[in-house]
Amino acid sequence: MTRALLVDPSSRGGIPVYTTLVARSLAAAGATPATLGSVALDAAGADPAVVRRLPDDRWGAPARPRPLAFPGRLWRWCRSARAVEREVRRFRPDVVHFQAPLNRRLDALLLRRLGRRAALVWTAHNVLPFERTEADSARFAAIYRAVDRVVVHTPP
Numbered sequence: 001m002t003r004a005l006l007v008d009p010s011s012r013g014g015i016p017v018y019t020t021l022v023a024r025s026l027a028a029a030g031a032t033p034a035t036l037g038s039v040a041l042d043a044a045g046a047d048p049a050v051v052r053r054l055p056d057d058r059w060g061a062p063a064r065p066r067p068l069a070f071p072g073r074l075w076r077w078c079r080s081a082r083a084v085e086r087e088v089r090r091f092r093p094d095v096v097h098f099q100a101p102l103n104r105r106l107d108a109l110l111l112r113r114l115g116r117r118a119a120l121v122w123t124a125h126n127v128l129p130f131e132r133t134e135a136d137s138a139r140f141a142a143i144y145r146a147v148d149r150v151v152v153h154t155p156p
Contacts, residue, residue, distance in 0.1 A: 003032045004033045004095045005033075005035075005095070005096045006019050007037065007097065007099065011038050018123075034052065034087070034091050054083050055076070084096075084110065099125070111146035115147070120149075122151070
C-alpha cells in the first residue's frame with residue numbers, strides 16, 4: 001500500500017481545499033495519505049484524523065520590511081522544515097507531495113534532503129500570492145529540479 005504525505009503550508013485560497021480532495025482521492029484509491037499542513041485545512045473540511053500541523057507561522061511578505069524580517073523568516077522556515085523531516089521519519093511515506101512553498105528561497109535545500117528518503121512531487125499552482133521576480137524564476141527552477149515530478153494544472 002502506498003503511503004503519501006501531503007505538505008500544505010498555505011494559509012488561504014483554494015490550495016487547502018485541493019489538498020483535502022487529493023487526500024480523500026488517495027484514500028479512496030487504497031493509498032494511506034497523511035497531511036501535514038496549516039490550520040487552513042480545518043476550513044477546507046480536512047479529516048482531522050489525517051491532519052498533523054505545521055508550526056503556526058505567518059507566511060507571506062511582511063506588511064513593512066523590518067531589520068529582522070529575514071532572520072525571522074529563516075527561523076520559521078527551520079521550524080517548519082524540521083516538522084516536515086520529523087513527519088517523514090515518523091510516517092515513512094513512499095511519496096511526499098508539496099502543495100505550496102514553505103519558503104521559496106530555501107525549499108530546494110529541504111527537498112534535496114528529503115529526496116534521499118522518498119519520491120517527491122511538487123504542485124505548481126498558478127495562484128501563488130506574490131509577484132514573481134527574476135530571482136523567483138531561478139528559485140522555482142531549483143525547486144522543480146529537486147523533485148521527481150511537477151504537477152501543473154494550467155498553462156500559466
